[in-house]
Amino acid sequence: MRLIFAGSPAVAVPSLRALIAADHEVAAVLTREDSPQGRRRVLTPTPVAVAAEESDIRVIRANRLDDAVAQQIAALEPELGVIVAYGGLLREPLLSTPPLGWINLHFSLLPRWRGAAPVQRAIMAGDEITGATVFRLVEELDAGDVYGHFSQRIGSHETAGHLLDSLADGGAELLAGVVSALAEGTARAEPQRGDVTLAPKLRLADGLVDFAQHSSTVLSRIRGVTPEPGAFALLQGERFKIHQAAPAREHAPLAPGVLENRDGRVIVGTGDEPIELLEVQAAGKRAMLAAEWWRGRPASAPAAFDVDGAAVGS
Known part of the structure; x- marks a missing residue:
């Protein structure tokens, strides 16, 4: 099968490599333009661009899929388009350019x-359960017929970053199988069934932790926004990042947002049971164990996170 592959972040790389390993001809890779990264804002190619160039595959860099990009892709005469986390919407005439259309791996x-x-x-x-789906791309968001899927449990301590890496590997195998079935003419797609829920892009504000909620909700938010955009609370008006936390059910309750050091463990109150902070990062500091941060803080510092601009418990 002669393919055009569209993807940008690291989670798309396993899929590209799986298609190459399956001896499909990847005529070109469509990816986002190089962007400034790191403190020095060094112009850096996407992980997919790097992987494509390592395999001597042509790279088309574009943040806007205009007529010029559509013409470049049409000139390559791909039979099928494959997209994994490209970072932009494909519309006509690009959707209809490959005779077999486009398929999308969605996590x-x-x-x-x-x-x-x-x-x-x-x-x-x-x-408790998630998975990955390969479906036919249509103009309506993630609404096309499904060629295949797999499911897996979400670990109780699994962050979004860890889970996405796992799904990327399993999804690459699923995707390669669907492409091979399309090449053989045996693939069959079925309409999606069930209730639709939406997953809009996360903003920085989505990382703000509300300690008045139940501990399970607080921990789910911390895990869900790790590593991006990152969980945080406000401490004396400054962002205090929370990289890792865990239940602390054996400890007596605390008021929401109130911090205590109990036997060398940093405990914070929620709407029901307290949780333990494991790894944190105060403003202007490096990431460190929560116990290490507590030992280095001034004895007079407030032992509570801010709520609506004021320290809880004050």
């Missing part, structure tokens, strides 16, 4: 969690 069990952040939203909602 959820569609129609649950259509949109840009399905893994993060699934964890934040407390879902």
Whole structure:
């Protein structure tokens, strides 16, 4: 099968490599333009661009899929388009350019969690099961007929980053199988069934932790926004990042947002049971164990996170 592959982040790389390993001809890769990264804002290619160039595959860099991009792709005469986390919407005439259209690997069990952040939203909602789906791309968001899917449990301590890496590997195998079935003419697609839920892109504000909620909800949010956009609370008006936390059910309750050091463990209150902070990052500091941060803080510092601009418990 002669393919055009569209993808950008690291989670799309396993799929590209699986298609290459299956001896499909990847005529070109469509990816986002190089962007400034790191403190020095060094112009950096996408992980998919790097992987494509390592395999001597032509790279088309575009943030806007205009007529010029559509003409470049049409000139390559692909039989099928494959998209995995490209970072933009494909519309006509590009959708109809390959004779077999486009298929999309999406990291959820569609129609649950259509949109840009399905893994993060699934964890934040407390879902126990998720998966990946390969479907036919249509103009309506993530609404096309399904060629195949797989499901897996969400680990109780699994972050969005860890889960996405796992789904990317399993999804690559699923995707390669669907492409091979399309090449053989044996693939069959079925309409999506079930209730539709949406997974809009996360904003920085989605990482703000509300300690008045139940501990399970607080922990699900922390895991769901890790590593991006990252969980945080406000401490003396400054962002205090929370990289890792865990239940602390054996400890007596605390008022929401109140911090205590109990036997060398940093405990914070929620709407029901307290949780333990494991790894944190104060403003202007490096990431560190919560116990290490507590030992280094001034004894007079407030022992509570801010709520609506004021320290809780003050």
